[in-house]
Amino acid sequence: MxxxxxxxxxxxxxxxxxxxxxxxxxxxxxxxxxxxxxxxxINLSPFSYFNVFSANPxxxxxxxxxxxxxxxxxxxxxxxxxVSEVVVNVVNHTIIEQVSLASSEYPREVNEFIKSxxxxxxxxxxxxxxxxxxxxxxxxxxxxxxxxxNQAGAGNLVIAKVVLIHVHEKYLDQDGExxxxxxxxxxxxxxxxxxRATGDALFKLPKxxxxxxxxxxxxxxSIKRSEVLTGSSLARIASMDKFPTLEAIxxxxxxxxxxxxxxxxxxxxxxxxxxxxxxxxxQISAGFKTLMVADELE
Numbered sequence: 001m002x003x004x005x006x007x008x009x010x011x012x013x014x015x016x017x018x019x020x021x022x023x024x025x026x027x028x029x030x031x032x033x034x035x036x037x038x039x040x041x042i043n044l045s046p047f048s049y050f051n052v053f054s055a056n057p058x059x060x061x062x063x064x065x066x067x068x069x070x071x072x073x074x075x076x077x078x079x080x081x082x083v084s085e086v087v088v089n090v091v092n093h094t095i096i097e098q099v100s101l102a103s104s105e106y107p108r109e110v111n112e113f114i115k116s117x118x119x120x121x122x123x124x125x126x127x128x129x130x131x132x133x134x135x136x137x138x139x140x141x142x143x144x145x146x147x148x149x150n151q152a153g154a155g156n157l158v159i160a161k162v163v164l165i166h167v168h169e170k171y172l173d174q175d176g177e178x179x180x181x182x183x184x185x186x187x188x189x190x191x192x193x194x195x196r197a198t199g200d201a202l203f204k205l206p207k208x209x210x211x212x213x214x215x216x217x218x219x220x221x222s223i224k225r226s227e228v229l230t231g232s233s234l235a236r237i238a239s240m241d242k243f244p245t246l247e248a249i250x251x252x253x254x255x256x257x258x259x260x261x262x263x264x265x266x267x268x269x270x271x272x273x274x275x276x277x278x279x280x281x282x283q284i285s286a287g288f289k290t291l292m293v294a295d296e297l298e
Contacts, residue, residue: 014068014153019190022048027187027195031062032089032099034128035079037108042120042129043075044102044112046091048188049155058162060088060140063148063155071152075108077145080158084142085126088160089134093184093196098133125164135171135183139164206239213239222295228272229291233279237288244289249296252289268294 009017022028031050035043049063064074080086091099095118102112113120119132123139130137140160148155173179185197195201216224216238223229223237244252252258261270271294278287 018068018153022188023190026189027197028189030091030099030186030188031060032091032095032102032131032134033062033076034087034089034113034130035076035085036083036128037075037079038082041109042111042113043079043108044116044118044131045074045076046099046103047076050088053159058138059143060138060160060162062088062158062160064158065155066150066152068153071150073156077156077158078108080142080145083127085128086140086142086158086160087123087126087128087130088138088140088162089131090136090138090183091186092135093186093198095131095133096186096194123164130166135168135185136178137166138162139166208239209241211241213241214243220292220295222268222298223291226272226291228269228276229279230276233276233287236279236284237291240284240288244285244292249289249292252286253293258290258293262293268297271297 007020012020028048029050031047033045033047035045037043045064047062047064049065050061052058052060064077066073076086098116098118102116102118104112104115106112106115111120112118113129113131120129121132123130126139126141130139138160140162143159143161146157146159148157167178171179171182181198181202183197187195187197189195214237216234219234219238224234226234229237257274258271261267261274271290275287275290275294278284278290
């Protein structure tokens, strides 16, 4: 294990604490929120203190925090306390530059749709307009607003219930499901960093099945103390719900790759290396059997 330091958050300046929180808790999805005040003035602003928190009812929460510099509140916060409706527009790579521009501290009377060049589209069930270029937009009614403090940097939780969803058809498959690989979403990192959810940044990980896995503690010591297997590989093996049968292991020994590993010295290490390669290729059962062959050499 690498050495770590422990930090009391009260010992940090607001700027330092903000940096630790935002760099470590990432990537964060971005809500591009459109809102209006009681005079009908439109505001468009992005927030990365944001996520979905419930499916039934469908609820999203975002937080227009107090400014760390002067403890003032954002126009979005003022607006939702006047008109309890918003549209949460999803941000992808196509519009990220315009979204960044919309984050500028324009005066309250300025419409960021116009400044950013994003298309203002009339909503159907709420007053604020939605962003035409956004791949998915959620019309929402504000359930409540919860201030977390009155000091600089304090968040204000805006709990929004989704009442209507708009989705561009090009992001849907033939079954009407959203295509993750096509959405090209953008996440917020620390400082000026962002991340793009596309290409090699995307990967699939099988969810544990209904049957409980063996767990790392249920594996033989020869596997747990392997100098070859990574923690991720151990977890993949430990997700299996049962050991390979003796018959399956015996049959597996006939594999040319296994015979090659058993020749000469360091057979156990070579078997573990082969198992690691198989696990990386998602051949978990074959990897498990290879490790059990190695276990017989103990």
